[in-house]
Amino acid sequence: xxxxxxxxxxxxxxxxxxxxxxxxxxxxxxxxxxxxxxxxxxxxxxxxxxxxxxxxxxxxxxxxxxxxxxxxxxxxxxxxxxxxxxxxxxxxxxxxxxxxxxxxxxxxxxxxxxxxxxxxxxxxxxxxxxxxxxxxxxxxxxxxxxxxxxxxxxxxxxxxxxxxxxxxxxxxxxxxxxxxxxxxxxxxxxxxxxxxxxxxxxxxxxxxxxxxxxxxxxxxxxxxxxxxxxxxxxxxx
Numbered sequence: 001x002x003x004x005x006x007x008x009x010x011x012x013x014x015x016x017x018x019x020x021x022x023x024x025x026x027x028x029x030x031x032x033x034x035x036x037x038x039x040x041x042x043x044x045x046x047x048x049x050x051x052x053x054x055x056x057x058x059x060x061x062x063x064x065x066x067x068x069x070x071x072x073x074x075x076x077x078x079x080x081x082x083x084x085x086x087x088x089x090x091x092x093x094x095x096x097x098x099x100x101x102x103x104x105x106x107x108x109x110x111x112x113x114x115x116x117x118x119x120x121x122x123x124x125x126x127x128x129x130x131x132x133x134x135x136x137x138x139x140x141x142x143x144x145x146x147x148x149x150x151x152x153x154x155x156x157x158x159x160x161x162x163x164x165x166x167x168x169x170x171x172x173x174x175x176x177x178x179x180x181x182x183x184x185x186x187x188x189x190x191x192x193x194x195x196x197x198x199x200x201x202x203x204x205x206x207x208x209x210x211x212x213x214x215x216x217x218x219x220x221x222x223x224x225x226x227x228x229x230x231x232x233x234x235x236x237x
Contacts, residue, residue, distance in 0.1 A: 026130035027058045028122050029218050029230035031103040032112050033085045034184070036074040037067030039176035044100030044112030049185045055122050058216055058230040059186045060162060064099060072175030076168055076187050084191070087224040106220050106227040129153060131197065131219050131229035138209060142233065144194070144217050146203040149228055154221055157228055159195040159203050162216040164188045166235050186214060212236070 062081035085097040100112025104121035129150035136143035195203040218230040
C-alpha cells in the first residue's frame with residue numbers, strides 16, 4: 001500500500017513538471033525486458049503501464065525467451081529480445097541480463113519495478129536535446145522522417161522501426177506465475193534497423209502499417225547506446 005501511494009505521489013509530481021501533453025516535449029523511450037516465467041515481472045509490467053499513462057514516454061515491452069525452459073513458454077517471447085538485452089548488459093558493464101530490467105533512453109538501466117528510479121531517469125532524460133521524428137498517416141504505408149542529430153551531441157545513430165500490440169493478456173498455467181492472469185502493454189512483435197542519421201543528414205523512408213499494431217520509431221547510437229528520439233503512431237491511426 002505504501003509503495004502504491006509513493007508511486008502515485010511521485011508520478012503526479014513529475015507529471016506536473018514534465019507534462020505528457022506538453023507539445024514541446026519529445027518522448028523518452030522506455031524499454032522493459034520482461035517474461036511471463038518470472039515471478040518478479042508482473043509489478044514491472046504494471047509500472048510500465050502506469051508510466052505510459054502519466055509520463056512523456058514511448059514504451060516497449062520486450063519479452064525474453066531464456067525463462068521459457070523452466071516451465072512456461074511465454075507466447076510473446078523472442079530470442080531477438082534476449083539478444084538485444086545481452087547487448088545492453090555489455091553496454092552497461094553488468095554481469096548479465098536479468099528480469100525485470102528497464103532501460104530509459106538507452107542511458108540508464110534499472111530494476112524494472114523500481115518506480116522511484118524510473119521516474120528519476122525519465123525526469124533527467126526529458127531535459128535532453130532530441131531528434132525530431134515524424135510518422136505519416138497513410139492507411140497501409142507511412143512515411144517516416146527523422147531530422148539530423150542535435151549538433152555536437154553524437155556522430156551517428158541508427159533508425160529503428162518496431163511494431164507492437166497495444167496489449168496482451170495471458171492466463172499462465174505453469175511456472176513461477178502459475179494461476180495468474182498477466183497483462184502487458186505495447187508488446188513488441190518485431191524490431192529492425194531501417195536507416196541511419198548523423199548531425200548533418202536526416203533520413204526519410206516509407207514503412208508498412210500493420211493493422212492493429214503500434215508503429216514505433218526511435219533513433220539510437222550503435223551498440224545500444226543513447227537514444228536521441230522516439231515517436232509512436234497508435235494502432236488504428
